Amino acid sequence: xxxxxxxxxxxxxxxxxxxxxxxxxxxxxxxxxxxxxxxxxxxxxxxxxxxxxxxxxxxxxxxxxxxxxxxxxxxxxxxxxxxxxxxxxxxxxxxxxxxxxxxxxxxxxxxxxxxxxxxxxxxxxxxxxxxxxxxxxxxxxxxxxxxxxxxxxxxxxxxxxxxxxxxxxxxxxxxxxxxxxxxxxxxxxxxxxxxxxxxxxxxxxxxxxxxxxxxxxxxxxxxxxxxxxxxxxxxxxxxxxxxxxxxxxxxxxxxxxxxxxxxxxxxxxxxxxxxxxxxxxxxxxxxxxxxxxxxxxxxxxxxxxxxxxxxxxxxxxxxxxxxxxxxxxxxxxxxxxxxxxxxxxxxxxxxxxxxxxxxxxxxxxxxxxxxxxxxxxxxxxxxxxxxxxxxxxxxxxxxxxxxxxxxxxxxxxxxxxxxxxxxxxxxxxxxxxxxxxxxxxxxxxxxxxxxxxxxxxxxxxxxxxxxxxxxxxxxxxxxxxxxxxxxxxxxxxxxxxxxxxxxxxxxxxxxxxxxxxxxxxxxxxxxxxxxxxxxxxxxxxxxxxxxxxxxxxxxxxxxxxxx
Amino acid sequence: xxxxxxxxxxxxxxxxxxxxxxxxxxxxxxxxxxxxxxxxxxxxxxxxxxxxxxxxxxxxxxxxxxxxxxxxxxxxxxxxxxxxxxxxxxxxxxxxxxxxxxxxxxxxxxxxxxxxxxxxxxxxxxxxxxxxxxxxxxxxxxxxxxxx
Amino acid sequence: xxxxxxxxxxxxxxxxxxxxxxxxxxxxxxxxxxxxxxxxxxxxxxxxxxxxxxxxxxxxxxxxxxxxxxxxxxxxxxxxxxxxxxxxxxxxxxxxxxxxxxxx
Numbered sequence: 001x002x003x004x005x006x007x008x009x010x011x012x013x014x015x016x017x018x019x020x021x022x023x024x025x026x027x028x029x030x031x032x033x034x035x036x037x038x039x040x041x042x043x044x045x046x047x048x049x050x051x052x053x054x055x056x057x058x059x060x061x062x063x064x065x066x067x068x069x070x071x072x073x074x075x076x077x078x079x080x081x082x083x084x085x086x087x088x089x090x091x092x093x094x095x096x097x098x099x100x101x102x103x104x105x106x107x108x109x110x111x112x113x114x115x116x117x118x119x120x121x122x123x124x125x126x127x128x129x130x131x132x133x134x135x136x137x138x139x140x141x142x143x144x145x146x147x148x149x150x151x152x153x154x155x156x157x158x159x160x161x162x163x164x165x166x167x168x169x170x171x172x173x174x175x176x177x178x179x180x181x182x183x184x185x186x187x188x189x190x191x192x193x194x195x196x197x198x199x200x201x202x203x204x205x206x207x208x209x210x211x212x213x214x215x216x217x218x219x220x221x222x223x224x225x226x227x228x229x230x231x232x233x234x235x236x237x238x239x240x241x242x243x244x245x246x247x248x249x250x251x252x253x254x255x256x257x258x259x260x261x262x263x264x265x266x267x268x269x270x271x272x273x274x275x276x277x278x279x280x281x282x283x284x285x286x287x288x289x290x291x292x293x294x295x296x297x298x299x300x301x302x303x304x305x306x307x308x309x310x311x312x313x314x315x316x317x318x319x320x321x322x323x324x325x326x327x328x329x330x331x332x333x334x335x336x337x338x339x340x341x342x343x344x345x346x347x348x349x350x351x352x353x354x355x356x357x358x359x360x361x362x363x364x365x366x367x368x369x370x371x372x373x374x375x376x377x378x379x380x381x382x383x384x385x386x387x388x389x390x391x392x393x394x395x396x397x398x399x400x401x402x403x404x405x406x407x408x409x410x411x412x413x414x415x416x417x418x419x420x421x422x423x424x425x426x427x428x429x430x431x432x433x434x435x436x437x438x439x440x441x442x443x444x445x446x447x448x449x450x451x452x453x454x455x456x457x458x459x460x461x462x463x464x465x466x467x468x469x470x471x472x473x474x475x476x477x478x479x480x481x482x483x484x485x486x487x488x489x490x491x492x493x494x495x496x497x498x499x500x501x502x503x504x505x506x507x508x509x510x511x512x513x514x515x516x517x518x519x520x521x522x523x524x525x526x527x528x529x530x531x532x533x534x535x536x537x538x539x540x541x542x543x544x545x546x547x548x549x550x551x552x553x554x555x556x557x558x559x560x561x562x563x
Numbered sequence: 564x565x566x567x568x569x570x571x572x573x574x575x576x577x578x579x580x581x582x583x584x585x586x587x588x589x590x591x592x593x594x595x596x597x598x599x600x601x602x603x604x605x606x607x608x609x610x611x612x613x614x615x616x617x618x619x620x621x622x623x624x625x626x627x628x629x630x631x632x633x634x635x636x637x638x639x640x641x642x643x644x645x646x647x648x649x650x651x652x653x654x655x656x657x658x659x660x661x662x663x664x665x666x667x668x669x670x671x672x673x674x675x676x677x678x679x680x681x682x683x684x685x686x687x688x689x690x691x692x693x694x695x696x697x698x699x700x701x702x703x704x705x706x707x708x709x710x711x
Numbered sequence: 712x713x714x715x716x717x718x719x720x721x722x723x724x725x726x727x728x729x730x731x732x733x734x735x736x737x738x739x740x741x742x743x744x745x746x747x748x749x750x751x752x753x754x755x756x757x758x759x760x761x762x763x764x765x766x767x768x769x770x771x772x773x774x775x776x777x778x779x780x781x782x783x784x785x786x787x788x789x790x791x792x793x794x795x796x797x798x799x800x801x802x803x804x805x806x807x808x809x810x811x812x813x814x815x
Contacts, residue, residue, distance in 0.1 A: 018697040022685040029682055033652060038729060041670070042652075044773050049622060050652055058773060060798045062731035092809020108730035132622070162687040162697065168659035169631050169690070172624025238688075249628045284636065289689035289696075295705065296698050354813065358804065363811040411813035429794060430802045438797075441804050490792055 011144070011307040011379060012073045013158045013300060015123040022165070023120045026127055030054045031113035038110065053133055053171070055126025056112055059433050065090075065107040066129040067119060071139035071157035071181075072100030072384040072391075076371035079382055081122040083367035089115045093363045096352060098424060098475050099178070100138045100384040101129055105431055127165060132173045134164035134245070138180045140188040141385035144306055145347050145393040147339050151200045151208050153183035155301045156237060159292065163238050170245050174252035175260035177245070178217075185504060190386060192216045192225050192507040193478060195262045196244060198237075199504075209233050212240060214274065215266030218472035222509045223263045226271040228278060235297065236282075238290040243282035247274070307379045312344030312396040322401050331415035331453050332404055344397055348378075350390040350412040351422065355451040357411075358440045359425045360388025369410040377403050386475075387424050387463075389417065419456040420464060420530070421447045424475060428468030428485060429492075435468035437485025437492040442466055442522050449523045450530075459530055462543040465500070478502045480544040481529060482510040483522065494522050498529070498555060499547050514556050521563040528562040529555055564646075567676050568664035574642055578615045594646070597625035601632045608639040616662075621648030627660045634661035634691040651675030655682050661691035720780045721758040722749035722788065723765035724798070725772035733798055734772060736765045742772055746799045751780065751788060 015023075030050070037047040055066040067082065074082075082102055086094050089111045090104040097103055107115060119125055129136055137157040144152045160179060164170070170177070180194040191197025197213035210232040216225030232240055248262045251269075266274045323330045338347040350370060353359050362370070370390055374382045377399045383391035390412070395403055407413040416422045423446060426432065428439030443466055450456055465479030469486075476482035482497035493516035500510030517525050530543070532555045537546045547555065566573050576592035578584075584593040588607055594615035595601065604611065614633060616626040626645065633639040642664055645657055649667040657665070658679055665676065686694045723736040734742040735749035743749070752761040758777050765775035779791040790796045797803060 016701070018685045018700065022683060022687070022697075025683050025685070040770060046621070046650060046652070058726055058731055060794070061733060061801065062726075087809055091806065093807045093811075110729045132624075165687050166655075166683065167688055168656035169627040170624070171656050172622050172627065172653075246628050246631075250625055254623055254625075293698075293702060295702055299701065299705065358807065361807050363807045364809045365812055366807075369812070409812065429797060430804065435794075438803060444804060487793075492793065 009307075010075055011303075011305065011381065012071075012075075012154060013303045020120070020123065023123070023125045023127070024117075026054075026125065026166070027113060027116045027120050030116060034109060034113055049131050049172070051109075051112075052131035053128050054112070054116065055129040056107070056109070057130055057433075059105065059431050060429075061431070062105060063107045063109055063112070064431070065104045065112065065115060065126055066097070067102045067104070067124060067126050068129050068136045069100050069102060069124075069384050070136060070161050071143065071154040072141050072386075073139075073143075073154060074382045074384065075122075076374045076380045076382065078122045078124055079367050079371040079374070081118065081124070083364040083371070085115055085118050086367070087364045088118070093361055094367070095358075095427065096360045096362065096384050096388050096390065098386045098388065098426070098473060099136055100141070100386055101136055102384070103427070105427070130176075131171075132175050132177075133171050134167065134173075134177045134179065136178075137161050137164070138178075138189055138194075138386060140182050140184055141383045141391050142188060142338065142347055142393065143183060143383075144304060145340050145345075146184050146188075147341055148184045148186055149341070150185075150202055151183045152301075152304045153181035153189070153198075153200060155297070155304050156181050156198065156200070156210075156234070158300055158304075159237065159297070160241065163241070163290075167245075170249055173245070173249055174254050175257070175262075177248070177262070179241075187502060187504045187507075188385075190475070190478065190502040192504070193218055193222070193475075193502065194225065196241065197225050201231075203231055207233070210237060210240075212244075214244060214278075215263040215271070217261055217263040218475060218477045219261070220258050220470050221263065221267075222472070222477040223267065224507050224509070225263075226266060226274075228271070228275050235292040235294070236286050238292060239286040239288070240278070240282050242285060242290055243278050246281055247277045251277075306341070307381075307394060309342055309345060309379075309394060309396075312398055314343040314397060316398045316400070319397060319400050328415060328453065329401070329404055331457055332413060333400070334457065335415045335419055336413070336417045337400065340394065346395050346397055346400060348392040348395045348400070348403055348407075349385070349417045350392065350407050350410075351414045351417050352389050352412060353416055353422050353447065354411045354414050355421060356444050356448045359423050359443050359447075362390070366410050366412065369406070370412070373403060373406045377406075387422065389422070415453050416456055418461045418463070420450045420459050420462045420526075421456060423447060423464045423466060424479070425466040426468050426474035428466075428474075432468060432473075434471055435485065436470075436487035437468050437494070438519075439466040439468040439474060439483075439485055442483065442485070442494065442519065445523050446526055449527065459534070460542050462530075464526070476500070477509045478507075479510060480542075480547070481526065486516055488516070492519050493517065494519065494525075496525060496529075496559070498552060499544060501544060511552060513552060514560055517559075517563045524562045525559045528558040532558040564666045564668055565672070566644075566664060566666050567673055568642075569676065569680075570663070572642075573644070573664045574613045576613050578613055591641075595629065597623065597629060599629075601629045601637065604633065604639070605637050608633070608637045608641075611639065612641040613644060614639065614641065615644045615646055618645060618647035618649060621650050621653060623648070627656060630657075630660040630662055631691050651679070654679035659686070659690040659692050659694070719754045719758070720782055720788070721752045721761065721777040722780055723752075723761050723775050724749070724778050724795075725765065725769065725775040728771050728773055736761065736768065736775070740764060740768055742768070747787070749788065751782070752777075
C-alpha cells in the first residue's frame with residue numbers, strides 16, 4: 001500500500017494552537033484532579049463529575065473511557081492512535097458507539113491522564129463525553145460525500161463543539177444534553193430523537209438555515225422532538241442554542257433524575273411556551289457576542305471543503321466482471337456500498353458486524369487495518385456511524401474490488417449493512433453497571449441464526465436494535481425490531497417492539513408487541529417476525545413497510561405461537 | 564465559613580434573603596435562591612453592592628445562569644458571591660460567569676483561586692469575563708496574516 | 712447443590728479506586744480480587760457489620776456494597792444475581808483479542 005499517510009492533507013477541521021492548548025491544559029487539570037482523588041483530597045462524590053466530563057465511567061468490571069470522535073470523523077493517524085491506546089492502556093480492542101464515539105472498557109484511573117495525553121497528541125480528547133453537560137455533537141456519517149447533501153453539517157458540528165466545550169454556564173445541567181445535525185433531507189443522524197436536532201435546509205430564496213427541533217430523546221420516556229423554529233439563519237445558531245440551553249438550565253427539573261431531560265420540560269410546559277421562552281432569551285442575545293462573523297464560518301467551512309478527488313470512471317469493467325463472478329462481492333456492492341456525490345466514487349461501509357461477533361467492536365489490528373485502507377483508498381479519512389460501523393467516505397469505484405478484499409482480510413466485509421445481522425446493541429449487562437440484561441449474547445445468537453447472506457438479502461433492510469436497559473443506548477425505540485432487556489425476579493427477559501424508525505417523515509417510536517420473552521426464545525421470536533413478513537409482503541416492501549401496512553396483529557400471533 | 568476573593572475586597576454587608584429584601588429593596592445586599600427570578604433585581608442593580616447566589620449542591624448549576632444574567636443582562640457591577648456547594652474545581656466556570664467572591668470550607672480553596680484564571684489559556688465561548696475567545700483571536704490573527 | 716439460608720448470606724464488594732478492578736473484603740479486612748476469599752456474613756446483622764467494616768476500609772475503593780450469595784455443600788459461594796455473577800466471573804462471551812483479525 002502506498003505510504004502516503006504522512007503527507008495527505010485532511011478535509012475536515014484541523015486543530016490549531018488554540019485547540020491544542022485547551023486540550024493539553026485539560027489533560028493537566030485532570031491529571032491533578034486524579035492525583036488529588038487518589039490522595040484522598042477529593043471525595044468520590046466531588047470527583048465523579050470531574051471524571052465523567054473527562055469521559056471516565058465506572059462500569060461493572062473496570063473504568064470505561066469514552067473517547068470523543070467529533071461528528072464521527074477520524075483521520076487514519078487518529079485511528080492508528082486509538083489502536084495504540086487500546087493496546088497500551090486497555091485490552092487491545094474498542095467499541096464504536098451509537099453516538100459515534102469509541103469506548104475502551106478496561107482503563108485504569110491511574111492511567112487515564114496518560115491515555116488522555118496520548119489522545120491529545122493526535123488532537124483528540126474525552127471532554128464532555130459523559131456528565132450533565134453538552135455531549136459529542138453527532139452528524140450524518142456520510143457528510144461531505146452524500147448525494148443528497150445540502151451543506152456539510154460537520155461545519156456546524158465543529159462550531160457547536162467549540163462553543164459547548166468547557167462552557168462555564170452549562171457544565172452542570174439538570175442532565176446530559178445531546179445535539180445532532182443533518183445536512184440532508186434523509187436523516188442519517190436521528191435528529192428528531194435528540195435533545196436538540198438541527199436540520200440544514202434551503203428556503204425558496206436559496207438561503208440555507210436550520211430547522212431547530214427540541215426535546216426528542218429515547219430512554220424511559222421516548223419522545224420525538226418538536227420544531228421550535230422552522231428556519232433559523234445560520235449565523236444565529238449559537239445564540240439560539242445558548243438561549244435554549246439557558247432556559248433548560250434554569251427551568252429543567254432537578255428533583256427527579258428520570259424527569260430531568262429537556263424533553264420533559266418541553267412536554268410539561270408545552271412546545272408553545274418553550275418556544276416563547278427560548279425566543280425571548282434569543283431575542284435578547286442574538287446580536288451580541290455569539291453572532292457568528294462570516295469570516296469565522298467561512299474559515300471553518302473551508303476546512304471541510306470536499307477533497308479534490310481526481311476524475312475516476314463511473315463504470316468499471318473489473319467491478320462489473322467481479323459482480324458476475326463473485327456472488328459475495330455482488331451482495332457487498334448492494335448492501336455496503338452507497339452512491340457518492342461524485343460519479344466515479346462510492347461510500348463504503350465496513351461492517352463491524354461479522355456473524356456472531358460483538359457488534360461494533362474492533363481489535364487494534366483491525367483498526368490499524370482500516371486506517372491503512374483509508375490511506376490507500378479513502379483520502380485518509382474514516383467515519384463512525386451511529387449504527388456501530390465504520391465508513392470509508394471517498395472510495396473510487398475502480399478501487400472497490402481492492403477495498404472489498406482488504407476489508408475481507410480484516411473480517412469487515414460481511415455484506416450485511418442495513419440487513420438483519422447489522423444489529424445495533426449496547427454493551428449491556430456484560431459491561432454496564434446500569435443494565436438489567438445482556439444484549440451482546442442476544443445479538444450474537446440472532447446474528448448466527450441469520451448468517452446466510454442470500455437469505456439476509458432476501459429479507460432485505462431490517463434494523464434490529466437492542467438495549468440492555470431502559471436508558472436505550474442501543475436505540476431500541478427506533479429499531480424496526482426493537483429489543484429491550486429487562487430483569488424480572490432475577491431472570492433476563494426481552495421485550496420486543498416493532499415499527500421504530502428515524503428518518504424524517506417516518507420518525508416513530510416502536511410499539512411494544514406483547515409480553516417479554518425469555519433469552520432462549522428471542523431467536524425464535526425474531527424468526528417468527530421475519531416469517532410473518534416474508535409471507536405477507538408485497539413487492540418491494542421492506543419489513544417495516546409491511547408492518548405499517550398490516551399492523552401488529554399478524555406478527556403478534558405468529559410470535560406468541562412460536563415462543 | 565471562609566470567604567475568598569481575588570482582590571481580597573469583600574463587603575461585610577449582611578445580605579437579606581430575597582423575600583425579605585423585596586420588602587426593603589433599598590438595602591444594598593441580597594441573597595437569592597437559585598429559583599428566584601434575577602430579572603426582578605433589574606431596577607435595583609445600580610444600588611446593590613452584594614448579591615449572593617446559592618449552589619444547593621455543587622452539581623446544581625442554576626446559579627451559573629443567574630450570575631451571567633446579572634452581569635451581562637442587568638449590568639450588575641457589585642460583588643457577586645457564590646455560596647453553598649462551592650468547590651475549587653468549579654472555579655474556572657464560576658469566574659467566567661462573573662462571580663468574584665466565594666464562601667467555601669474546602670481545603671486549598673484559596674490557592675486554587677489564585678491559579679483558577681490561568682488554568683486554561685484558551686476559551687472558546689464568550690462569557691462574563693473579558694477574555695477574547697479563540698474565534699476572535701483567530702479573526703484578528705487572520706487580519707494581520709491574511710494567508711493563515 | 713446450592714443452599715440458601717433465606718437469602719441471608721452476603722459478602723462485601725467494591726471497585727478499586729486506582730484501576731476499577733472488582734474486589735471483595737476478606738476476613739482480615741483487606742480488599743482482595745479473589746472472590747473465594749471474601750468474608751461471608753451469615754445473617755442480616757452480620758451483613759450490616761460487614762458493610763460498616765467495608766466502609767471503614769473504603770479509602771482505596773469506591774462505594775462498597777453487600778452482595779447476596781448462596782453457598783453449596785462444599786462451602787463454595789456464588790452471587791445470587793446475574794449482575795454480580797458477571798461482575799465476579801467476567802464477560803459471558805469471548806471479547807475480541809488485540810491481534811484478532813477475524814472474530815474467533
